[in-house]
Amino acid sequence: MATEESKNMTRKIAGLAEQAGKGNRGNFQELMNMFQQDIYRLAYYRTFSRMDAEDITQEVFVLAYRKIKSLKEPQRFRAWLYTIAVNRCNDFLRKRKYLFLLQSRSAREQEFEEAGDTDKSFTDTIAKKKFWEQVKLLLDKLSAMEKQVFTLRFMDHQNINEIAAILGKNESTIKTHLYRALNKVRAESVFFEEYRESIS
Amino acid sequence: MKKHNDGHLSEEWIIRAVVDEKELSEEDHCHLMECRLCQGKVERFTAHLQMFGERAELSVPPLTKIIRIPQGEPSAVKYRPSWIHFAGAAAMAGLILFFYFLGMDVMSPQLATVQAPENLFEDEYLMLEISEMLEYPLSTELYEIMGDAADFEEDYMQFIVPDFQEDFQS
Numbered sequence: 279m280a281t282e283e284s285k286n287m288t289r290k291i292a293g294l295a296e297q298a299g300k301g302n303r304g305n306f307q308e309l310m311n312m313f314q315q316d317i318y319r320l321a322y323y324r325t326f327s328r329m330d331a332e333d334i335t336q337e338v339f340v341l342a343y344r345k346i347k348s349l350k351e352p353q354r355f356r357a358w359l360y361t362i363a364v365n366r367c368n369d370f371l372r373k374r375k376y377l378f379l380l381q382s383r384s385a386r387e388q389e390f391e392e393a394g395d396t397d398k399s400f401t402d403t404i405a406k407k408k409f410w411e412q413v414k415l416l417l418d419k420l421s422a423m424e425k426q427v428f429t430l431r432f433m434d435h436q437n438i439n440e441i442a443a444i445l446g447k448n449e450s451t452i453k454t455h456l457y458r459a460l461n462k463v464r465a466e467s468v469f470f471e472e473y474r475e476s477i478s
Numbered sequence: 479m480k481k482h483n484d485g486h487l488s489e490e491w492i493i494r495a496v497v498d499e500k501e502l503s504e505e506d507h508c509h510l511m512e513c514r515l516c517q518g519k520v521e522r523f524t525a526h527l528q529m530f531g532e533r534a535e536l537s538v539p540p541l542t543k544i545i546r547i548p549q550g551e552p553s554a555v556k557y558r559p560s561w562i563h564f565a566g567a568a569a570m571a572g573l574i575l576f577f578y579f580l581g582m583d584v585m586s587p588q589l590a591t592v593q594a595p596e597n598l599f600e601d602e603y604l605m606l607e608i609s610e611m612l613e614y615p616l617s618t619e620l621y622e623i624m625g626d627a628a629d630f631e632e633d634y635m636q637f638i639v640p641d642f643q644e645d646f647q648s
Binding site: 303306307310314315318319322323328331332333335336339340343344406409410413432433435438453456457460461464469470472473476 | 489490493494496497498501522523526527528530531533534535537538539541542543545546547548
């Protein structure tokens with residue numbers, strides 16, 4: 279049932295991507311509405327900054343709109359869009375590393391403001407801030423590739439096959455990196471303390 | 479590599495099962511299907527990872543910016559960047575060649591053409607240079623020391639070094 283639904287969705291996306299490639303603006307708009315939250319989250323998981331994630335999301339869709347005619351397989355639109363987003367995030371992070379001194383407002387400070395939604399309580403804001411700090415600590419323990427694979431699998435909810443397509447690697451490479459990442463995460467992260475206690 | 483721990487899958491193989499159950503050998507896969515303890519470990523770890531992902535999703539601040547697509551139709555020009563690079567390189571090469579030949583022309587016009595030895599006598603510029611060299615084979619400084627320079631002033635020299643023979647006669 280779920281597989282059938284997923285196949286229908288893939289067909290729908292492919293149809294929209296094909297029409298968008300022929301210059302149909304409305305269909306691209308529909309694709310954008312379907313994926314903008316996912317792309318925004320993907321960018322946020324990598325930048326930990328709302329403003330940067332929003333800017334990256336905008337850039338990703340502008341780039342995708344400009345290049346959609348070069349997409350030869352519309353059924354691979356999702357992987358193609360994620361590839362653009364991941365590459366854009368990597369470019370951004372590379373630039374941010376060099377512009378670190380100019381950015382006096384660190385992501386940590388910024389995130390504290392950003393995490394504070396007006397309709398949420400102060401405790402919730404603190405909890406979110408603490409959560410992202412722990413996520414950062416967890417991801418800092420992983421290598422660049424492990425981080426990429428772990429984030430795509432468990433935060434962006436992509437399967438092995440999709441991750442391989444997004445990163446342009448083969449599936450066994452992805453599995454190896456994922457295995458290494460999980461080994462570190464299970465052994466060291468506070469998120470898995472309960473699990474560690476349960477198996478000891 | 480030790481696969482089993484007291485007859486159960488080791489932690490390493492539990493993680494491999496979380497990554498992809500197909501990674502397990504047939505024997506291990508059969509064990510996982512039958513063993514509640516190992517199954518429980520795989521399920522617990524998977525559930526923790528899923529909870530982590532869901533919590534991350536809920537902790538992302540909401541998207542406030544309205545994402546817009548640019549005006550106009552999507553571009554179909556795929557090779558524009560490489561064209562720009564090619565045109566730039568060609569223009570640069572043209573400029574280098576232009577200045578190279580221009581420089582040669584200004585610095586040494588006589589080098590621009592190579593003449594046959596029998597035609598050298600007809601070259602006025604060359605013959606003029608040769609005749610000047612024959613007439614004045616030494617440098618100007620040497621002629622000044624010798625008193626044979628072209629702008630040598632006889633009166634001035636007479637003033638500096640008077641002719642004693644003339645004084646004596648007068």
